Amino acid sequence: MADGRLVALIIATPAAAVIHERFHARLSELERADVRAALAANAEGLVTGEGGATLKDGAQAIGRYRGAVLVSHVEGGLVLHGAGTGDCDELTGTGG
Numbered sequence: 001m002a003d004g005r006l007v008a009l010i011i012a013t014p015a016a017a018v019i020h021e022r023f024h025a026r027l028s029e030l031e032r033a034d035v036r037a038a039l040a041a042n043a044e045g046l047v048t049g050e051g052g053a054t055l056k057d058g059a060q061a062i063g064r065y066r067g068a069v070l071v072s073h074v075e076g077g078l079v080l081h082g083a084g085t086g087d088c089d090e091l092t093g094t095g096g
Contacts, residue, residue, distance in 0.1 A: 007068055010081040012068045017042060019078070029038050038065035039081040043072035047079065 007027075011020040023032055042063040046056075056074060063070040071082045 006082065008032075008039070008081070008083040009070065010039060012079045012081065014079060015043070016047075018078075035065070035068075035083055038063070039070055039072060039083060042070040042085045043079055043081065044072050046072055068089070 005024065007023065007025045009020075009022045009024070010018060021036075023035075027035065029039050042061050042065075046059045046061055057076065059074040061070075061072045063072075065083065068083045068085050071084075072081075073080045
C-alpha cells in the first residue's frame with residue numbers, strides 16, 4: 001500500500017451490511033476482502049448485542065493492518081471504517 005493516503009472508506013450497519021464502500025488504491029479482489037475482514041475485526045468491540053443492537057456514538061477502535069492504520073467509528077447508528085497509510089490523524093480525529 002502506498003504511503004500517506006486513504007486506502008479504503010466503508011460505511012456499514014451494525015450488522016455489517018455495507019451501505020457504501022470506496023477503495024482509493026488499486027487492490028485485487030482478494031486484497032479488498034482482506035481489508036474488509038481486517039476492518040470488521042477492528043470494529044468487533046464496538047458492536048455488541050443481537051445484530052449490533054448496542055452502539056455508542058463516538059466509540060472508536062484503532063488498529064493496524066499491513067502497515068495501514070485502521071479506524072472504526074460509531075456515529076448515528078452506523079459504523080464508519082477507514083484504512084489509510086502514513087500520518088492518519090485525520091482518520092483518528094487526533095489531528096490539530
